[in-house]
Amino acid sequence: MHQHPQRTVDRARRMLDERVRPAVEHRSAPLRIGVWRLAGEPEPFEQATAGAFEPFTAGSAWGPAWTTAWFRLQGEVPAGWDAAVVVDLGFDGGPGFQCEGLVYRADGSIVKGVHPRSQYVRLDPGTATIDLYVEAAANPDIAARAFRPTALGDGLDGGGEPQYRFRRAAVVSIDRGAEELAVDLDVVIGWAVELAADDPRRSKILRALDRACDVIDPDRIHECVESARAELAPVLAVPSAASTHRVAAVGHAHIDSAWLWPMRETVRKCTRTFANVLALMDDYPELRFACSQAQQYAWIEEHQPKLFARITEAVATGRFVPAGGMWVESDTNMPGGEALVRQFVHGKRYFAERFGVEPREVWLPDSFGYSAALPQIAALAGFRWFLTQKLAWHPTNHFPHHTFWWEGIDGTRLFAHLPPVDTYLSELTPAELNHATKNFRDHAGATTSLVPFGHGDGGGGPTALMMERARRQADLEGAPPIEHLTPTAFFERAESEYPDAPVWVGELYLEAHRGTYTSQAAMKRGNRRSEHLLREAELWCTTATLRTGVPYPYDALDRIWKTVLLHQFHDVLPGSSIAWVHREARAAYEGVRVELEDLIAGALAALAGAGDTTIRFNAVPMAVAGVPALGATDRPAPVEQAVTARYNGDQWLVDNGVLRLTIAADGTITSLVDTRHDRELVADGARLNDLVLHHDLPNAFDAWDLDASYRATAAPLRTIDSLRVTERPDAVVVEVRRSHGASAYEQTITVPAGADRVQFAIDVDWHEREKLLKATFGLDVRASEATAEIQFGHVRRPTHDNTTWDEAKFEVCAHRWVHVGEPGFGVAIANDSTYGHDIRRLPGQPGDLLAGRAGTGIGLSLLRAPRYPDPETDQGRHHARYTLVSGAGIGDAVESGLRLNLPVREVRGTAVPAPIVAVDGDGVVIEAVKLAEDRSGDVVVRLYESLGARPTGRLRWNFVAHGAEIVDLLERPLEGCDVEEGAVRFALRPFQLLTVRIRVQEVTGDEDD
Structure with missing residues (x-):
């Protein structure tokens, strides 16, 4: 017959969707439904099911946002049925972003979760009477609102409008033959679309589809199943060629530990997903499910110990695989070095103690770029391999490799893989597998790529349909053969066959989500303070234990570290979660601060002993500066230089003996001369500590993205409400107050006597919307590269736009300092809570040989105001400090960052213990x-x-x-x-x-x- 390819595909799709899939349910009978509604937080099974269940009718509305309803499903199984229960809570769209349910037996044991792609519940063999409970979570579908502002992320709404309409609860008789035919058609149609028009294989597939549709009688589907499958069987039986690209399928359910739902809901998402996976393993023993994030296992251990026991058994058989070895899948740009160490320490310790396993792959599919310090940290924690998916998000520069060696700042290398399927949520469709094969950039040296498959972000995991697709494509002509492997098995094979893979040196910069360095400023400040308080607490408590014998607070420090690590998850610290998450995070950071301050105070009191002398403790033990680990008695250093301030017309002149500053009437610094070098630091036409407001309207992903177009909208804030200058013996302090729009700004400039630095502080009462606030420094320093601190070192990045790779780094992450310099002279800017920076060449003055040449501009991104997913992002009061150091080398920058973040402590006592x-x-x-x-x-x-x-x-x-x-x-x-x-x-x-x-x-x- 003459083939019309698209007509054949359309015909087969309609037959599948409208005839075959509906026929999978051969017969059905409704179940009796009762409901117990909770207005507040979730309750455990025993407590919730003790309530008085009211009759409930399918089709009725239920579930104000974030509330829970318990449904009791009862009925009988008709004789002779191959029966299952189907539950539809009102699903609309994909899993993980809307209502979800967890099914329990009457004895409280967990059966599985239900979601839009997994509505069927297997009944235990011999079941005659159905008595099941469903814990139904009315999570609002925030993602479906097209990333637009919504108040639904603000918290529990027990009195609000119902979000869902319960569609169905029924016992059904499953036609297994129709179920198998549906998968056959799904796979064959997929390859009919994917194969090239001139591929002979495609013609055979199209003919098989036509013949299968010919033999299906829509009025007698159940009688036609075998004959239709027989028409498709020949094209499903042709094996793949030996040279075909291969796929390692790893079951996965990327579960964000918080994002468009609060952490308490993540606990339930993990429960539902892991129960689904364990149930699926009963039918598909070949499934290998990789799950990272030790925190999520710990939640299950605490809240669902019986389910945790089943997970432990599955881990022992090698099917449920603890992967990654981190406490959570954290951001890697902003956590400090010691925090990244503890991510691996706490994660690996948990997996070793609970399961006796030690993962060797770093598993970070969805974090927003990867620090160049990570290879060394990971290798020292016993890791060999690295996996990410996020680099596929580059909109401009496609990452050149899928399998490669990644070399960090110290020369350590990890064997790395970027799955060419371009998703960590694969469903093993022909389209995805074909893309993985065609997209793979390393065919010359490698034969296999990894495909993480399963519904994720909001959980869900693999499904029976995915597993059936895998079985049919395990050895199928035209398709990449599929093997179910653990991450370890994949990486061992990949590394052995491609030891000479290309090398990528330095950070894996993500050309997207640059706004996460700034969004939700309280997350950034809370993280920075927590990290440094932990550093102090461990130092002083160790010292107190060794010197005085007081007990070391192991348990408290362990618990606090895990709290801090949890909040470094890649949607919490980056500021891209709903308001509920960040409200709880702010409270958690405050609790951490209070507890650590108490630990520090107790340790220092033990060390100082009784007495009334001021004892100063310094936690900046750094060789470059010669600072001792412990302090000395209260003897302030003598001021060798006086510091003066003089008003001159419409500006102030400040001189501390090292630096001479001109502060304009608008509160900005228009001149800063380093008298030691006779060097002006301010570039022609530029200023220092200039507050600049920008429009901040990214094309997508409000809290995540910062688009380069913001730079065209710079509006300096030069109008002041007041300017006050105070002369002290040790410093001149300039206080500037401004108001603009709905916000108020208080800036402080402190010039210490005889110092090579100027200290800045800013307090903002911020009420802007979709704006970006930067503090900018236009420096007369010609630097083609800028240096920025990362964990355990620094990286250099270009300040120019020579290539698209350079241009893409218009916003970068730095830790406590950045530095620009020429031979013999440099400038550092240290900060106490800022991560986002832009460092770019300033334009020179063309045509004038005597005019200034190109300088370097440094911008500190202080605040944003995105509207999604939290419409109230950053509204309120904020505080930040930063310091400019003149004539600074890299060592001076390191010291300045440490000093700004680790304050000297003063206590009353007598003893001055030795370091x-x-x-x-x-x-x-x-x-x-x-x-x-x-x-x-x-x-x-x-x-x-x-x-x-x-x-x-x-x-x-x-x-x-x-x-x-x-x-x-x-x-x-x-x-x-x-x-x-x-x-x-x-x-x-x-x-x-x-x-x-x-x-x-x-x-x-x-x-x-």
Whole structure:
């Protein structure tokens, strides 16, 4: 017969959708429904099912936003039925972003979850009477509102309008033959669309589809199933060629630990998803399901211990796979170095203690770019491989590899994979598999790519349809053969066959979601303060334990670290969750602050003892500056230079003996001269500490994205309400008040006597909408590159737009400082809570040989006001500090960042205890001083090289010890070290991270390492 390809495809699709799929349910009978509605938070099974259930009619409305309703389903199974229960809570759209349900037996045991793509509930063999409970969550479909502002993310709305209409609860008889035919048609139609028009295989498929449709009688579907399948069987039986690209299918359910739902709902999403997976494994033993985020396992262990026991059994058989090894799938741009270490430490410890496994792959499919420090951190935590999907989101520059070696700032490499299927939510459709094959950029050296499949973001996981698709395409001509593998099995194969994969050096910068460095400023400040308070708490508590014998607060610190790590999840710290999430996060950060301040105060009080002398404790133990780890008595340094302020017409002249500043009447700095170098820092026509407001209207993803077009809308805030200058013996302080629109700004400029730096603070009562606030510094420094601190080191990025790769970095992430410089002279700007920066060349003056040449502009992104997913993002009061250091090298920048973030502590007492550790070696920074995780009492010191150099030096300690060794991040021995008289000698490579374990207890022959 003459084929009309599109007509054949359309005919087959209609037959599948309108005839075959409806015929899967051969017969059905409604169930009796009762309901118990909860106006508040969820309740456990025993408590909720003890309520008085009211009669409920299918078709009725239920579920104000975020509320829970318990439905009881009762009925009988007709004799002879191959029966299942179908539940439709009012599903509309995809899983994970709307109502969901968890099905329980009457004894409280969990059966499975239900969602739009998994509505059927298997009945236990021999079931005659149905008595099931469904915990139904009325989660509003915020994503369906096309990423527009909505108040539905603000919290529980027990008195609001119902979100859903309960459609159906029934017992049905399943026609297994029709079910199989539906999958056959699904796969064959898919390949009829995907194969090229001139592919002979396509012609055979089209003919088979026509013949199958010919034999299907719409009035007698159940009698035609076998004959229709027989027409399709030949094209489904042709094996694939040996040279075909292969696919490693890994079951997955990317569950955001918070996003368009609160964390309490994530606990239930995990329960529903994991129950689905365990039920699916009963029917499909080949399924391998990879689940990362130790926090999510811990939630199940706490809230659903029986389900956790089933997970433990499945882990033991190798089918349920703890992957990734982090506490959560965190952001990797903004967490500090020690925090990223603890993500791996806490994640790996949990997996080892609960399951006896140690993942070797970093599993971060959806984080928003990846720090160049990550390879070294991961390798020292025992990882070998790295997986992400997010780089497929690049809108401009396509990442050039799918399988590659990723090299970090210190030279450490991880074997990395970017799945060419371009999704971590694959459904194993022919379209996805064909795209993976055609898109893969490394066919020359590699034969296999990984496909994470299963509904995700909001959970759901793999389904029976996906598993059936995999079976039919496991060895099918035209399709990439599918194997169900664990991540470990995939990476072992991929690395062995492609050891000479290309190398990518440096950060994996994501050309999207740049606004996440700034959105929800309270998340950024809360994270930064928490990290540094933890650093102080561990140092002072370790010192107090060694010096005074007070107990070390292991449990408290463990719990606090896990709270901080949880909030580094890649939609919480980046500021891209609903208002409910961020409201709870602000409260959590405040709780962390209060508890850590109490721990620090208690440790310092124990160290200082009784008395009335002021004792100063300094937590900036850094070799470059020679700062001791502990403090001294209250003897302020003498002021060698006076600092003066003089009003001159419409400007103020401030001179501290090192720097001369001109502060204009509008409160900006129009001149800053470093007298040591006779050097003007302000570029022609520019200013320092200039507040600039921009329109901030990204094309999509409000809280996530910052589009380059914002730069065309700069509006400097130069009108002032007042300017006040105060002269003190040690500093001149300039206070500037401004108001603009609905917001008020209070800026403080402090010029300390005899210092090479100027300190800035800003308090903002922010009530703008869709605006971006920056503090800008136009510097007369010609720099083709800018240096920015990252974890355990720094990276250099271009300040020009020579290529599209350079142009894409118009907003970048930095930690405590950025630096620009020329040979012999540089400027650093340190901050206490800012991550987003733009550092770009300033235009010179063409045609005038005597005019200034191109300088460098540094902009600190202080505040945004996106409207989705939280319409009230950042509304309210904010505070930030930053410091400009003139004549600064990289070491000065490192010191300034530490000083700004680690304040000197003052307590009253008598004793001045000696520092417990100190370090020699230019540019060597001690990152952490703590007691060992195994609670042995050993002291662990983590240090790193900060300048990109190769120093030698010593780590010295001042307590009784019985040796020391180099350990990995999990504090397991790596190698011995050169110990002599209370010190360890070392020679570090650029940016090397080194962890030293100092043995406090003497090791006997009976003890294990």
